Amino acid sequence: MAIVLALVAVALLLGFLAWFLGAPLRAGVRLEVTSESERRVLEAARDAKYQEIRDNELDFRTGKLSEEDFLAIDRGLRAEAVEILHSLDALR
Amino acid sequence: MALAGRAALIIALLTTLCGITASLYGARRGRRELVEVGRRSVYALAIVLTLAFAILEVAFITNDFAYDTVANNSSLTTPLLYRVAAMWGSQEGSLLLWVWLLSIWSSLAVFLTRNRLREIVPYAVAVLLGFGTFFTAMLVFFVSPFVTSSPAPANGAGLDPLLRNPSMMIHPPMLYSGYTFFTIPFAFAVGALITRRVDSEWIPVVRRLALASWMFLGIGILLGAHWAYYEIGWGGYWGWDAVENAALMPWLIATAFLHSIMIQEKRGMLKVWNASLVLAASTLAIVGTFLVRSGVLSSIHAFGASTLGVPFVILIAIMVAGSIYLVVSRRDVLRSEHQLDSLFSREAAFLLNNMLFVGLTFVIFWGTFFPLISGAITGTESEVGAPWFDRYTVPLAIALVALAGIGPIIPWRRATLANMRRNFAFPLLATAVMLVLCFTTFGAGSSAPTVAFLCAAAFTVGSIAQELGRGYLARRAMSGDSPPLALVSMIRRNRRRYGGYIVHVGITVLLLGIAASSTFTHTAFVNLGRGHATTVGGYTMTNVRPTAAIVNDPTSTGALLTLGVVVGVTHDGRYVTTLHPTAEYYPDASGAEGPVGSLISGDAVSELSLDSSLRRDISAAIDAAEIQSALQPEINQANALVARDGSIGPTKQTELSYYLLAAIARGYLRHPPSAPLKLASTPLVAWLWIGALILLVGALIAIWPGPGAVTGRARARYLARVAQELGRA
Numbered sequence: 001m002a003i004v005l006a007l008v009a010v011a012l013l014l015g016f017l018a019w020f021l022g023a024p025l026r027a028g029v030r031l032e033v034t035s036e037s038e039r040r041v042l043e044a045a046r047d048a049k050y051q052e053i054r055d056n057e058l059d060f061r062t063g064k065l066s067e068e069d070f071l072a073i074d075r076g077l078r079a080e081a082v083e084i085l086h087s088l089d090a091l092r
Numbered sequence: 093m094a095l096a097g098r099a100a101l102i103i104a105l106l107t108t109l110c111g112i113t114a115s116l117y118g119a120r121r122g123r124r125e126l127v128e129v130g131r132r133s134v135y136a137l138a139i140v141l142t143l144a145f146a147i148l149e150v151a152f153i154t155n156d157f158a159y160d161t162v163a164n165n166s167s168l169t170t171p172l173l174y175r176v177a178a179m180w181g182s183q184e185g186s187l188l189l190w191v192w193l194l195s196i197w198s199s200l201a202v203f204l205t206r207n208r209l210r211e212i213v214p215y216a217v218a219v220l221l222g223f224g225t226f227f228t229a230m231l232v233f234f235v236s237p238f239v240t241s242s243p244a245p246a247n248g249a250g251l252d253p254l255l256r257n258p259s260m261m262i263h264p265p266m267l268y269s270g271y272t273f274f275t276i277p278f279a280f281a282v283g284a285l286i287t288r289r290v291d292s293e294w295i296p297v298v299r300r301l302a303l304a305s306w307m308f309l310g311i312g313i314l315l316g317a318h319w320a321y322y323e324i325g326w327g328g329y330w331g332w333d334a335v336e337n338a339a340l341m342p343w344l345i346a347t348a349f350l351h352s353i354m355i356q357e358k359r360g361m362l363k364v365w366n367a368s369l370v371l372a373a374s375t376l377a378i379v380g381t382f383l384v385r386s387g388v389l390s391s392i393h394a395f396g397a398s399t400l401g402v403p404f405v406i407l408i409a410i411m412v413a414g415s416i417y418l419v420v421s422r423r424d425v426l427r428s429e430h431q432l433d434s435l436f437s438r439e440a441a442f443l444l445n446n447m448l449f450v451g452l453t454f455v456i457f458w459g460t461f462f463p464l465i466s467g468a469i470t471g472t473e474s475e476v477g478a479p480w481f482d483r484y485t486v487p488l489a490i491a492l493v494a495l496a497g498i499g500p501i502i503p504w505r506r507a508t509l510a511n512m513r514r515n516f517a518f519p520l521l522a523t524a525v526m527l528v529l530c531f532t533t534f535g536a537g538s539s540a541p542t543v544a545f546l547c548a549a550a551f552t553v554g555s556i557a558q559e560l561g562r563g564y565l566a567r568r569a570m571s572g573d574s575p576p577l578a579l580v581s582m583i584r585r586n587r588r589r590y591g592g593y594i595v596h597v598g599i600t601v602l603l604l605g606i607a608a609s610s611t612f613t614h615t616a617f618v619n620l621g622r623g624h625a626t627t628v629g630g631y632t633m634t635n636v637r638p639t640a641a642i643v644n645d646p647t648s649t650g651a652l653l654t655l656g657v658v659v660g661v662t663h664d665g666r667y668v669t670t671l672h673p674t675a676e677y678y679p680d681a682s683g684a685e686g687p688v689g690s691l692i693s694g695d696a697v698s699e700l701s702l703d704s705s706l707r708r709d710i711s712a713a714i715d716a717a718e719i720q721s722a723l724q725p726e727i728n729q730a731n732a733l734v735a736r737d738g739s740i741g742p743t744k745q746t747e748l749s750y751y752l753l754a755a756i757a758r759g760y761l762r763h764p765p766s767a768p769l770k771l772a773s774t775p776l777v778a779w780l781w782i783g784a785l786i787l788l789v790g791a792l793i794a795i796w797p798g799p800g801a802v803t804g805r806a807r808a809r810y811l812a813r814v815a816q817e818l819g820r821a
Contacts, residue, residue: 006096013103013143017136021110024128037210045292052358056504058586061566062559063514064503073505 042088049081093147094159097238100144101231104191107136108224111217119214127214134202134217137224138195145192148237152179158244161185161237167250169650177260178251183385183400184237186264190381191227193265194272198224201276201301209293215283216276223275226407234399250650253678253695259319263312267339270309271377274342277301278374278411281367285418288425290363299353300795302370306346307791309377313339314784321777322700329780330606332481337460338380341453345373348449351442351499358504359439360429364419365446367426371415376453378408383460434506441502445495448488455484490545493603496596497552500559515558522554523547545607552600556593563590583793591794595787602783608776609709619766620657629773631668631710634660638764639672640757642750651676653692653753655719655760657767659712661703668710669703673769675716686731687749688756696720709777715768722765726756 056077060070111133118126148159152175157163165185166178179185198220205213231237277298284294316336317329330336349369355362386401419426432439458465459476467473501515530543567573567582583590614629625634636658643652656674660667676699677692685693696716703710730752734745 002093003095006093006099009096010099010103013100013140017103017107017140020136021107021129021132024125024132027125040208040210041289041291041293043293044296048292048295048357054586055358055589058563058566058589059503061570062562064501064507064511066508066511069503069506069508069511 039088039091042084042091046081046084046088049077049084053077053081093151094238094240097144097147098232098236100140100147101228101236101238104137104140104144105225105228105232107133107140108221108228111137111221112225115214115218115221119211119218127217130214130217130221131202131206133221134195134198134224137221138192138199141188141192141195141228144238145188148179148185148188149176152176155248156244157246157248158240158242159237160239160241163241163245163248165248165251167248167650170248170251170256171650173258173261174251174256174650177255177264179237180264180268181251181255181260182237184231184235184239186268187227187230187235187385188237189265190268190272191224191231193268194220194223194227194275197269197273197276198279201280205280205297209280209283209289209297211287211289212280212283212294215286216279219279219282220275223279226403230400230403234403247681249681250678250694253651253676253697254323256650256697257319257323259315259322263315263319266308266315267312270305270312270339270343271381273301273305273308274346274374274377277305277370281370281374282414282418285367285422288422290367290422290425292357295353295357298370299350299357302346302349302353302373303791303795305373305377306343306350307788307795309339309343309346310791311788313343314781318781322702323697329777332459332478334460335380335384337456338376338383341456341460342373342376342380344449344453344456345369345376348446349373352446355439355442361432361439362443363426363428364423367419367422368415369446371411371419375408375411375415378404378411382408436502436507436512438499438502438504441495441499445492445499448492448495452485452488452492455488456481459484486541486545489603490541490548493545493552493600494548496599497548497555500593500596501555515555518558519551519554523551526550539611542607542611545603549600549604552596556597559593560590587793587796591790591792591796594790594793596790598783598785598787598790600783601786602780605776605778605780605783609774609780612776613772613774615770615772617768617770619768621766622764624766626771628771629708630663631773632662633671633710633712633769633771634662635767635769636660636670638761638767639674640761642754642757650678651697652679653677653757655757656699656714657764657769659701659769659771661710671701671703671710671712673701673712673714674699675714675719677716677720686727687734687745688730688752689727691749691753692720692727704778706776706778706782708773708775711770711772711774713770715770718768719765723756723760726759730756 053074056065056070056073059065060067065073111130114126114133115130118124118128118130148161150156151159151162152166153172155162155166155168155175157166161179161182161184165181166175170178180189202213202217202220205216209216280294280298280301284290284298313336316339320331321329346369349366352362352369353366356366382401382404386404432443434440459481462476463473497519501519503511526547526549527543530546534543563582563586564575564579567585568575568578571578571581573581616626616628618626620626620633620635622635622637625632627633639654639656639658641654654674654676656672659671659673661669661671676697678694678696679692680690680694683690698713698716700711700713730749733752734748737748740748
């Protein structure tokens, strides 16, 4: 009896797995276009750049940077952010 | 149900193979539906392994001794709490826990990245399922937890007494969570290298995954240290044991990675280094698993000799060779975008910190594997002890503590003399104050490493306090928030930075606890007769009276006999505390020591009695083996008494044996032998655990995702500012 129960449980498990794993094949999901991936990468780069700008500002406010250094770095970072935004616009 | 368990493991193995094939074929052919099948295979693996795990756990809870692993690691007298945890007291049970946790954490990672890293995820899934294949294959072909015997024995051997500690419930799952979590950043790094997408989208994901692995493994290590501290036989909270070291190595490399990935994020530098670190950390995590399971090195934590060594060596070789190939073949995408601007910059400080972490790991690796290295060269395995490790690790740890203070106050790119003066003044003042305190408190003859460490700690705490203070003032000036709100919003707006600072404070406090407790501890090994006293570290400790308990052991671990003493502690005549160290004795199923002797000749464990406070810990432990030796004449006499009357049946014989054991316990209470005690007074140990808690809080703050609304507002504001710059340019 125990063996029969175990076999039934295994059969049910196999059935569930076949249904669960086969669902995408039945639905037929399409692959995301490459530009979508590029967009995600650029968005991540943009977010990282914004974080860098914020960090730089905090470094300045907590006295780790002179005003001259802060402005020079800030300009550079913003220029890089602009480039990323350009690239993002080009994808849209 | 053992059949269902075995079938579940085979189905799990087939699921991993199906998922790997679907993922790789789908990624190569651009068949998204197959990639999705691969992803779902990770969830399916978790479901199937949960079933297998549940089947085995039910067998332990219901004392189903037909299962060999239940019979070998549990018994009718094992309390429920330990029956639940006994599953991972065995090689096969803990391997099932390992792969089950791997499937759970992999599912979580795959779920959280379901809409991200589209190119990388299929390969990451294949790697994760590859690990799943390896470990389920171990369970199917080498050490199945579902092996049964018929007829089933009436009782089991019981859980090793050293494992009968509440930490058994949480320490192994946490440690294995750390180990298994490390496979996830490895998988995503391999995926990124295969697809050549070591880019801005990959960095935050792998950083967060590495941080989670680091946190879990750190908690696991600290819980292990806490457990060891309470089991006196294990020699304190850290013993430089091979398995302890094996857990520490990936943690140290991950710490280095968490720092150096920031340089890649901000400056596009150190890409080869970072890829190598994340791959090395995961490989070391598997090396740690190998050490526990292969029996290649002797350790109190290891499972002893096994047949798993060769498969693990093959897995490690594949990981090392594959990692080297990927890093070398992808060096074009791993080229640095910038050079180091100055040696006085945060990048340089992080670089130095990385070298120290890697150096520390190398020292530990060398010391851990020295028995194998010396055995291979000289034919004789030699071990290096704690003093060897201390000689090299202490200076490196001091330098790292100092760097934990320098890193936060030195700017990226280049530090000028003016801002160094401004930022280093307060931490250096704190260091000078500590130096004066050290010399006035400990005198000129104080230990140089201790003074150096305390000064480094003062520098770091001063540096972080200054950073928090300035950040808080800046936030208040910008927002005009009330003081508590400004503090919360300062941390909330920059969780990574301030979470990291809090982690630095936690590590410093933790190391402070270690330094103070190991340098200024007072320990005495004495034989104290009833009513006699000794002085340890200024505390007078008196053996007040003996204690004994049969069957109902005070710690509920299933010990048959518990003997001990009451130790009264006073300081300058004033009462401080009362300690109750005990020795617990467990039965020996073989019966080799006679009917009475076998009731207590199994394992014997000393239970530490501890009075802990922020200032110091006072502890007492009793030598279980020596007490047993002192009682041996009475035990021999009792054995002879039971054996003399051979006509009584087995039930009466058992009753008589228990009666005589009770008589021996009463004799111990009336005429106790001198108690062989280890008495200790150790300062500031509590700070080790407090440091660990601070560290955990910092890690949680750093790992917690930022609030979307705030990010959105900030993003809009910065977009406007960036657009403004564009207009000017």
